[in-house]
Amino acid sequence: MAQAIAFYFIAACILGFAVLVVSTKDTVHSVLFLVMDFLFVAALYVLLGAEFLAAIQVLVYAGGIVVLYLFVVMLVNLKRPPEAHSDPHRRTMLGFLLAAAVLVEVGAIAVYGHSQPAMVPVPGAAMPVTGNTAQIGWLLYTSYLIPFEIASMLLLVAMIGAIVLAKREL
Amino acid sequence: MPITTTHYILLSAALFTIGVVGVMVRRNIIIIFMSIELILNAVNINLIAFSQQLQNGIGQVFAIFVIAVAAAEAAVGLGIILAFYRNKETVNIDEMNVMRS
Amino acid sequence: MIDTLVIPLLKIVIVLNATLVSVTYMVLLERKVIAWAQSRLGPMRVGPYGILQPVADAVKLMIKEDITPVRADRWVFTIAPIISMVPALIVYAVIPFGPEVKLFGRQVTLYITDINVGLLYIVSVASVGVYGIILAGYASNSKYPLLASLRASAQLISYEVAVTLTLVSVIMMAGSLSMVSIVRAQQSSHMWYAFVQPLAFLIFFIGGLAETNRAPFDLPEAEQELTGGFHTEYSGMRFALFFLAEYANMIVVSSVATTLFLGGWLRPFPNVAFLSFLDFIPSWTWFLVKSFVFLYIFIWVRATLPRYRYDQLMRLGWKVLIPLAIANLVVTGIIKVMLL
């Protein structure tokens, strides 16, 4: 029961803040709502028993990526909101329609999947460690070592790319 | 009613859709980037919900990769925005048509 | 019911109140210690030796007019101080003030909770605190706060990297992210980690100074350069929140340092038997004493050192502290693998 209340409350907050993110005029407010959204997503992860990921979500998303966004928004302080510029080629309605179609499709799949017989929980490969964090660490450094290294390379490349882009002259 | 994986999937679908709406409707490229972050979060919710259902950590490992990619994407994307803003003084995606003559 | 709801709630109430009171007295302590360093008296008027000064300050700040600049972003301006205060307070959820003790016939733990990602929780919550400063600078719609908040965000993010890297070497030593386990690991290894990881300890301390915007890294509020820094436009209770958040963060940093490097609630030489007569002192006293030493050093540093310049601060962070922290991490890893 408590879990259901928590879930519905968190879900409502996530969706509410998400709507605010995409609908607010002021970009800084939008970024703030995004932070709130991420914090509630982190709460959802805790609900799902993934504490490590929740901490990472807050640390990386809320504490890192969104600060970056805020930085850029502050630097790109706009005197003229971009929305003021009207472009006849823009089809807002089409956007909403397509999004609705996506929702229907994904929802249908979900409901269909639900009506199927429940999947048997497959126990993970036997791991010598217990606990959420240790488990993830074990997986990352055994089965997923190569993707992990690729991800770190990706971050390195992105870092260099960002420096090249943002630096005025090299 | 117990909360099942389906609930999480529906939540994720709704979040995903909101993100899609943001990408398609808004013109401010920073908001579009943030909508993409919402979409990635929707994916992560899915991954972790399945991870919990399957009782293994693989979904969470994937979520970590998604976060890494999101970080990379934000860094490069925002770098591009800044570079573009320096030259054009705009973040409106409709005005970003330098390739179109 | 009592174990799951009442006791945790009581603990939360006690910790929060204790924190807030100690934060206000921290301000008095700072004024007194600095006054002492500068051969003067400090506050002496309110109460004997000025001990009621925090009360007077609180009353003054509460009845002071709360000004919002006309062109400020009203909403963001209002919530920015709250954002900077809240993370500083909720960190206390995982800080262990002591082990399990028997109290009124009941086993009570002297910490609110012990989650197995405790350290990660602290780091991630602390990383949210930076929003308060950035938003305050942005929402004031004024140039000095804006410059200060750009400085602050760059500074906090840079030093967070160094601090987190030192934490990783501690985690490697302890093999756990839980604060309680880290203390226990120090007990079982017969050594405070400050002696095992002196470099990490030093980097953590310097990084802690920078993270809390304390001298010599108090650039975001460098009053001689940027007038009031990010809180130039704030007054009254909102200003007080920023002010208190800084001190709350100082207490957080010293509590974390105590837990990670100085053996938390453990008495000195916990495994030396003939010192066991010290056991009559409650464990939480040791914790408080160690934290107090830290806070004292914080204040002492402020009274002694001039301020770094922005570029020098960045150079120190990126070119000295982070490479050192990484080197320390690598060496720790190698030793750990070799010894196991």
Place this chain on the structure above:
Amino acid sequence: MADAPAHVPKAAAPTGPPDPPPPADVTAPAFIATLHAAVPGGVTHVSYWLGDWTLVVPAALILQVAQHLRDAADAAFDFCSDVTATDWPPRAEGRFDVVYCLYSTRHRHRVRLKVILGEQQPLASVTGVWPAAGWLEREVYDMFGVGFTGHPDRRRILMPEDWQGHPQRKDYPLEGPGELLLENPIEWLKLRQSREQADIE
């Protein structure tokens, strides 16, 4: 100029300092002779009083004299101590004395240059010779209204930008620029706007 002109009425306002010529037993320093040779007509009068040498220089030649005094080996006046002015309204030769106090860090001697200047007469700025003169000349302009030509930054320095008149002139009332602002603010505003308009044009 040692004696006051005869036609000045009464004993009202004084017409300039006496600037006595050097007595016979004092020998002029060598640089004055060199200056005479290098800039013919550059010094119209030499005065010695209380141990100070004062050279009166015609306005047209001030730049040449300044250049020479700075660069000549026996003068080497590299340090411009002060630039100031004195207002002698009734004087016939010109209203202002612009005074340059110079010092040589090499020879450790001083000299004063004096330029007698009419009210509307421009004077070449010596900022090119001594950058130190920049603010000092601005102050002279601000206080006396002496128009320096070739000054890189000729603005008021102590008084507000829109101040009327030049306070250190002797005919400037001690109470301030008058009561126009208080008595008739609209007139004052009009006057100010017309001045701004004139500036723009």
Place this chain on the structure above:
Amino acid sequence: MDTPVIHHGAMFDTNELVLNMGPQHPSTHGVLRVVLRLDGEKVVDADVVIGYLHRGIEKLSENRNWTQIILLTDRMDYVAAATNNVGYCETVEKLMSLEVPRRARYVRTILCELQRIASHCLWVGTHAMDIGAMTVFLYAFRERELILDLFEEMCGARLTYNSMRIGGLPLDIPPGWDKKVLEFCTIMATKIDEYEELLTHNRIWLERTKGIGVIDGPAAVALGLSGPPLRGSGVPRDVRKDEPYAAYDEMEFDVPIGTAGDTYDRYLVRLEEFRQSLRVIRQATEGIPEGPIVGKVPRLIKPPAGETYHAIESPKGELGYFIVSDGKSTNPYRFRVRPPSFCNLQGLRTLIKGHLVADVVALIGSLDVVLGEVDR
């Protein structure tokens, strides 16, 4: 003046941010306004705006009699009021060709040097405070307080002393005062080491001051810098040595000079000046001669017609008075001060170009300006 254009987001823009420092700013030492044009945090150009404290002392003095002006000179460099008095009185004495008794000249020397120490105390305190070391500030003020006590005993005032008269002194030194001065010298000598301990070898202090605002000797002379900023650039110019006044011709002291001409050298020069001042005070106090304190001054002070310029070495630099007397009235016809702070402040623009905002503060401190003197 070009109007400042506001651009947010200066850090990455090609546009520059215009930052208005002052006139209300904690570290512009009064009401100085510096309009900075910034590129990021780097100063591209600066405009120094003064005049917020202009009280028209020059104009006022032309309408006061010769004795009343002493009072006005107190209000210029208010941290070294006695030095201003000395400069003015000596100029008038020069105009009137008055002989000042030796005892009075000795006391003037003592007062001038005490003022130099007081002024440098204030400087070292505020300069260190600007760079963030706040303890030095209170230490230095503690010692300044001792000097103010000495002055209080001597003149009855603590800030604006009105401590000189044309031709000598208003009062003789109180009994036992010279002992107290010597006692103060002993205390002060140890306190200077205390300041040095906190700053001179502090790494942060070195990083903040070394190589900041470098100006070489010839450039400093051309810019009209005087006093410690000039000597910090290695120019051995000191009015006390070059054109001795009061009793400086009888004193033995050295003129410290710097080599690099940066903020650190200016700091070292001033710290050494503390010690030299103590040396002078000791000599003057121990060798104070007996005799009258006022020379033969006529009842009505009315110098003969003529003009003169007389300079002394104030703590800030060359303090010059240019006074014109018309020989008829009892007030000066023209009273002009050559304020050292004014001329030193002119160099600020040259010094801060290319440095960071934080250095601007350090450089204003390093020039040691007093706005009361700049604006008069």
